[in-house]
Amino acid sequence: MRLFGSLTSPYVRHCRIALLQAGVEHELVATDYAASARLSPTQRVPFLEDGDLRLTDSASILRHIREQQGQDFLPDIQDFDFFLLASTALDTTVNLFLLERDGIKPDACAYLQRQVDRIGSTLTELDARTRHHPERTRPLQSDALLRLGCFLGWALFRERLALGAHPALRELLEACEQQELFARTRPVV
Template identity: 45%
Template sequence: MELYGSYTSPFVRHCRIALLQTELECEFLEIDATQSATLSPTKKVPLLVDCELKLTDSTSILTHLYELVGEGFLTDLEEVELYHMTNTVLDACVNLVLLAKFDGITADQSVYLTRQKDRIQSGLEAINNKTFSQALPLTQAETRLAVFLDWAIFRNQISLDAFPALQQLLDLAQTDPIFTQTAPKE
C-alpha cells in the first residue's frame, strides 16, 4: 500500500496514526498541492493506493485500514456525530487557511468566510460541552478531534482558552506516543 500526503494535513495525520496503530505495511509518500492535483481526482490529500483500490478520502481510508485488521471504524451514533461535527469545523478552518494562502482573502473581506469563522466558534462551543474519555485510548472521533485541535493551534486558527474540555482532551492525546510522533511539521 502507498499513502500519499503531507506532514501537515490533519486528515493525513489521522491515517498515519492508524498505520502506526495497526502496524500495516504501507509506504508514505510526501506530495505537494501540485502533485495531489494530478494524482487524485479530488485534488486533495490523503490518497491511498492498495493494488487496484484507490481511496481519496480519509474516512474511506481509515475504514479500509481498520477493516484489514478486523476492526470496525465508527460504529456508535454519538461517535459518528462527533466525528462529522469535527470534520465540518475542520473543513471550515482549512477553507480559511487555504483562501488566505492561495488568494490572500481573509474573513474581514468575505461574508462567507465570516460565516465559516462563526461556524468554527459555535462548533467548538458545542463540542466543548460533550463528554470525553478520561484515559487512553481515545475513540476514533476523539482522535479526529485531537488531531484537528492540534493542527488548528499549529496554524494559529484557534485558542482553547475558553474551552477547558477540549484542552483536557488534547492534553490526554499528547500522552500518547503515536499522537506526538505524528505531530504536524512543515
C-alpha cells in the same frame, strides 16, 4: 499500502496513526498540491493505494484500515456524528487558512464570516460533548476523539485557534500529546 500526503495535514496524521496502530507496512509518499492535482480527483491529500484499491478521502481510508483489523469504523451513531462535527470544524478552518494564504480574509463577505461563526459554534458543541465522552482520557481509542485531536493539534500549530474558552478541548489535546503515536506524527514543515 501507499499513503499519499504531507507531514502537516491533520487528515493525513489521523491516517498515519491508524496505520501505525494497525502495524500495517506502508509508505508515506510526500505529495504537494501539484502532485495531488495530478493524482487525485479531489486534488487533496490524503489518498491511498492498496493494490487495485484507490481511496480518495481520509474517512474511507480509515474505514479500510480499521476493517482490515476486524474493527468497525465509528459504529456508534453519536460517535459518528462527533467525527463529522470535528471534520466540519476542521474543513472550515483549513478553507479559511488557505483563503488567507491567498490574501482573502473573512471580512471579505458574509459567507466567509459565516465560516468563522461555524467554527465557533462547532467548537463550543465539541467542548461540551468531549467533557462527557467515555474515552476522553484514552483518545486514540476513538476515531471521533482522534479526529478532533488531529484538528486541534494542527490548528494550534498553524496558530488558528486559542483553547482558553474550551477547557475540555485543551485537556483532550493534552491527553493526545501524551500518546506516543500522536507525538511521533506531530506536524512539521
